[in-house]
Amino acid sequence: MSRWTLSEIAWDQLEPAKIDPDMLAVIKTAALVEYNSHDYGHYLNTIFKEDQEFQSKVNVWVKEERQHGQALEKWAMLADPEFDFEKRFQTFTDMFSLKTGCEDSIRGSQNGELIARCIVETGTSSYYTALADACEEPVLKLICQKIAADEFCHFKLFYKYLQQRAEKEDLSRFRRICLALGRIKETDDDELAMAFYAANASPCETYSRKIHGGASLKRASRYYKRKHTQRAAYMTAKASAVAPQSFVGALRERLIYAYVRWNAVAKADLSLSRGTRSL
Ligand SMILES: [Fe+2]
């Protein structure tokens, strides 16, 4: 059962004058990705097919991720009445789909998969916290706070299972670090770029991973402050069995902060000057 529902949100308190167009663009993007999470649920249930307890947790996790998509969708449609979520979601799923047919984790093992999930939840937890802190629009601020809390619980869920399974499959620290870094690098892949394109592009625009991925990362990164990357570094250090205060842990924190700043400054930008409200 979810920790909160859409009916708890005071939707009529939305303040249009406080909507940041760049934040609207990344929220539309996040709505598509979150709403598509059932594919990941199917994939995880296949990989952990012998563990019914874990599967039942995954099914709750899918419901919560879908609710994130629904909340962001509803806010985006109130903020921009011309935003056609169904049409945009169809465009996204026509372009992007997970390979859900595999029997084994693409990370090489079940624990490798759990580390990757910890990294994803670290990213979403820190991202929604950064958005909530930067957001001036009160309804979206509350939604982001609630989602950030869920994402932290998701991290704890996958981390707990990783700890429980450590004796069954003991991955070396080096392997865990490589898996974590590999999953962080995947933020550059087509999923977010295609979601940004599907959510925001005009019909005549052609998809480009470089342009739309860059535009997505640039906007998302600019909301991060040092405290958010410190928190993300602490969580990724735990997932990869590195002491956060160690030399490796401190170096990782600096690298994550540098990566986020680089994305915010150096990535190619894409003007949404046609108006994010009517794309
Ligand atoms: Fe989520």
Ligand SMILES: [Fe+2]
């Ligand atoms: Fe999550």
